[in-house]
Amino acid sequence: MLDDALPEPDLESRVNDRDHQALKLWLRLLACTTRIEDQIRQRLRADFGTTLPRFDLLAQLERHPDGLSMRELSQRLMVTGGNVTGITDQLEAEGLVQREPHPSDRRSFTVKLTAAGRRQFKRMAATHEGWIVELMAGWDKEQKSQVYELLAGLKTHLAETTRK
Amino acid sequence: MLDDALPEPDLESRVNDRDHQALKLWLRLLACTTRIEDQIRQRLRADFGTTLPRFDLLAQLERHPDGLSMRELSQRLMVTGGNVTGITDQLEAEGLVQREPHPSDRRSFTVKLTAAGRRQFKRMAATHEGWIVELMAGWDKEQKSQVYELLAGLKTHLAETTRK
DNA sequence: TATTGTTATACTCTATAACTATA
DNA sequence: TATAGTTATAGAGTATAACAATA
Numbered sequence: 001m002l003d004d005a006l007p008e009p010d011l012e013s014r015v016n017d018r019d020h021q022a023l024k025l026w027l028r029l030l031a032c033t034t035r036i037e038d039q040i041r042q043r044l045r046a047d048f049g050t051t052l053p054r055f056d057l058l059a060q061l062e063r064h065p066d067g068l069s070m071r072e073l074s075q076r077l078m079v080t081g082g083n084v085t086g087i088t089d090q091l092e093a094e095g096l097v098q099r100e101p102h103p104s105d106r107r108s109f110t111v112k113l114t115a116a117g118r119r120q121f122k123r124m125a126a127t128h129e130g131w132i133v134e135l136m137a138g139w140d141k142e143q144k145s146q147v148y149e150l151l152a153g154l155k156t157h158l159a160e161t162t163r164k
Numbered sequence: 165m166l167d168d169a170l171p172e173p174d175l176e177s178r179v180n181d182r183d184h185q186a187l188k189l190w191l192r193l194l195a196c197t198t199r200i201e202d203q204i205r206q207r208l209r210a211d212f213g214t215t216l217p218r219f220d221l222l223a224q225l226e227r228h229p230d231g232l233s234m235r236e237l238s239q240r241l242m243v244t245g246g247n248v249t250g251i252t253d254q255l256e257a258e259g260l261v262q263r264e265p266h267p268s269d270r271r272s273f274t275v276k277l278t279a280a281g282r283r284q285f286k287r288m289a290a291t292h293e294g295w296i297v298e299l300m301a302g303w304d305k306e307q308k309s310q311v312y313e314l315l316a317g318l319k320t321h322l323a324e325t326t327r328k
Numbered sequence: 329t330a331t332t333g334t335t336a337t338a339c340t341c342t343a344t345a346a347c348t349a350t351a
Numbered sequence: 352t353a354t355a356g357t358t359a360t361a362g363a364g365t366a367t368a369a370c371a372a373t374a
Contacts, residue, residue, distance in 0.1 A: 012319075022300040023293050025308050026200070028315045033197040035322045036190070038242075053341070070356055078202075080343055085357055087341090107350045107355040129187050136186040138321025139314065144189050147314055150307055151192045155176075157302025158199045215363070234333055244366060249334055251364095271332040271373045 036135050043131055048124050053077065055128070057087050058113065058121045061097060067110035069102070096120055200299045207295055212288050217241065219292070221251050222277065222285045225261060231274035233266065260284055 012031040037052070044050050060068060060076050068076070074084045088111055091097040096117030102108035113121065136144065176195040201216070208214050224232060224240050232240070238248045252275060255261040260281030266272035277285065300308065 020293065020297070021305065021308050021312070022297045025312045025315075026296045026300060028312060028319065029197055030201065032315055032318050032322060033193055034242075035326060037194065039326050051340070071354085074356095079341080081356065082344085082358075083342060102355095105351075105355080107348095109356080129184065132190045133184070133186045135322065135325065136190060136318070137325075138318040141185065143314055143317070144185050147311065148185070148189045148192060150303065150311055151189075151196055153307070154196050154300070154302040155192065158196060158299065161299065161301075162199060162203050217364070235331085238333095243364080245333065246335075246367085247365065266332095269332080269374070271371095273333080 036132075039135060040128070040131060044124075044128070047127065050124070053079070053083075053087055054091060055124065057084075057091065058096065058117060059125070061111065061113045062118065062121050062125070065112075067100065067112035069108050069110060071108075073111060091117070200296075203299060204292070204295060208288075208292075211291065214288070217243070217247075217251055218255060219288065221248075221255065222260065222281060223289070225275065225277045226282065226285050226289070229276075231264065231276035233272050233274060235272075237275060255281070 012027045041052050044052060044055055056077055057073060060073060070081060070084050070088065073088070074081045077084065088097060088099070092099065095114060097111055098114050099109040099111055102110055139147065176191045205216050208216060208219055220241055221237060224237060234245060234248050234252065237252070238245045241248065252261060252263070256263065259278060261275055262278050263273040263275055266274055303311065
């Protein structure tokens with residue numbers, strides 16, 4: 001098997017000969033994504049002094065120039081409200097985002113990127129994409145396309161299966 | 165696009181129309197694996213009162229009946245030594261593993277599963293595999309096989325690319 | 329000197345629950 | 352009553368660095 005040629009032990013090495021297809025696939029999938037994610041975290045910290053959750057929050061705001069409420073951010077980032085408060089506090093202290101009062105609901109805010117936040121995110125996003133291109137270079141264009149389409153099916157299944 | 169039919173916003177929704185193939189693929193990949201991993205963590209906690217790192221450590225020991233040193237565990241689990249000490253302490257307190265003195269090197273231990281640890285791990289592993297089968301059921305056998313083979317290429321590339 | 333493992337410390341991310349202000 | 356957001360707290364997981372014992 002191709003894989004036995006790889007000397008480095010890692011999370012996938014937890015798999016056993018008797019194990020079944022789904023499990024083997026999952027462990028290999030996990031090994032790959034973990035490795036990429038670790039790289040991204042390391043590089044975000046080293047090059048930009050930031051973290052993946054902070055980057056993710058900025059990315060959501062960049063997609064929504066009109067801003068998002070704390071609750072919407074919480075849903076999109078899939079974390080609880082208290083955490084969004086914390087991350088938003090940090091980003092606001094860095095001057096990258098700001099809370100604006102909601103026009104009609106005085107309980108709520110609209111969180112938006114500042115001009116500085118937008119500039120900074122654009123810089124980070126461009127670099128980040130370069131990292132991804134580099135890390136995914138193990139697949140050619142056609143292979144990427146194949147996996148992308150295959151993942152659509154898995155994603156749909158997960159959305160239907162994993163409520164809460 | 166198939167994906168626009170999915171209403172639920174998640175991490176993949178950070179992607180933008182102008183973004184490129186590698187990035188879109190990565191975000192979809194990350195969304196799927198994160199979702200599965202979150203499920204596994206939740207279920208390990210709910211059903212067995214344990215965590216993924218603890219499960220992973222037991223899995224490594226199950227594959228190595230002769231035991232592993234702390235250093236080997238650290239490498240295989242890809243975490244620093246201090247963390248392995250902590251996780252091993254917990255598992256030892258639960259009676260699932262034990263440290264045995266290394267025969268020739270008095271600085272070192274060999275960590276092994278206890279009989280209880282082996283029994284408990286077998287139970288957990290069987291349940292765990294059922295979860296994985298369920299969560300990966302979005303792909304049929306042929307699709308699983310395809311992705312498995314494709315991942316081999318990515319994994320090799322990552323092993324060659326991401327040294328520290 | 330280098331290595332094995334432990335300890336101490338600190339930081340990030342996370343969830344839960346109690347709380348306030350408003351709807 | 353319900354909802355938006357905050358605060359407080361606790362716990363898991365991680366890294367770093369200083370340390371003791373041994374090689």
